[in-house]
Structures are given as structure tokens and as C-alpha cells.
Amino acid sequence: MGLETEKADTRIFMDDDNFPPGGPALSEAEKYAEDEQDRDPHGLNAHLQLGFEDVIAEPELTHSFDKVWICSHALFELSKYVLYKLLSLLLAVPLALVAGIVFAALSCLHVWVVVPFVRTCLMVLPSVQTIWKSLMDVFIEPFFHSVGRCFAMVNIRLDQE
Numbered sequence: 001m002g003l004e005t006e007k008a009d010t011r012i013f014m015d016d017d018n019f020p021p022g023g024p025a026l027s028e029a030e031k032y033a034e035d036e037q038d039r040d041p042h043g044l045n046a047h048l049q050l051g052f053e054d055v056i057a058e059p060e061l062t063h064s065f066d067k068v069w070i071c072s073h074a075l076f077e078l079s080k081y082v083l084y085k086l087l088s089l090l091l092a093v094p095l096a097l098v099a100g101i102v103f104a105a106l107s108c109l110h111v112w113v114v115v116p117f118v119r120t121c122l123m124v125l126p127s128v129q130t131i132w133k134s135l136m137d138v139f140i141e142p143f144f145h146s147v148g149r150c151f152a153m154v155n156i157r158l159d160q161e
Contacts (some may be wrong), residue, residue, distance in 0.1 A: 052076045 040046070052073045058064060064072075 056072065056076070
């Protein structure tokens, strides 16, 4: 009932005898579509592979009419397809421009500000480390050494009553 019926109704079986030995002749557009690269080679948006069954599901005991289910499925897929195309048409170029500007600015800041600052800090760090160690040895270490000796003689005994 429902989607199972739709899938069974829409299957088309063809014999291999209907095609020429080299396969069906493809138009230029179909050849270009086959040669098209994967637009998400690193799988950044693999979680967006969302289908009708992932969003709308009817429990086994409560099914709507088959035609309602089929129309809902078709409307979902059509609206998802058309709205994605429309929104990408309107937003892809401006957002690509903004992303390009942002990444260019970040790259420039990294090359001309961050790396020189880090390199400068690493050059100065050995002398700062020497000064810091001297300050610790002169002021902090004797203080905590004497405090440790004071508390070394303290004994705590717990009696149970």
C-alpha cells in the first residue's frame, strides 16, 4: 500500500535486444552529463541526501490513500527540486562572491599578520623564557620551598569515636 505500489507501478523492464551492441546512442547533452564531475568529491554535504521517506513516514497501521501518498511524494520531490534550483539561481553567485571575499581577506590576514606575529613571538620567546625562569628561581621557588618545609611537620590524626 502506498509507496510500494508506486514503485511497482513505475518500474519499466526492457530487453537488451532493443539496444544496439555499443549501447544506446547518446546526445551531446547526455554525454556531457555523464562526463560531469562530482560536485561534492569530499562529501561535505553527504548529510543532505534527504528523501521523502526521511521526512514523511506513515506507520504501518495508518496509511493514507495510495493516490494521496503518490501525489504527496511527487509534490515533495518537485518542490524540493524547483525551490533548490530557484534559490541557487538567486543566491549562488552573490554568496560565492561573499565567500570569496571572506576567504581572500582571511588568507591575506594569515599571510601578512598572523604568521609574522607568530614568527616574531617564537624569535623572542627564548629570551622571555630565560627571564621568566630567573624570576621563578629568585622569587617564587624559595617562597614555596619554605612554605613546604613549614607544612612538612604538620601531622593530622583522625580518631573515630
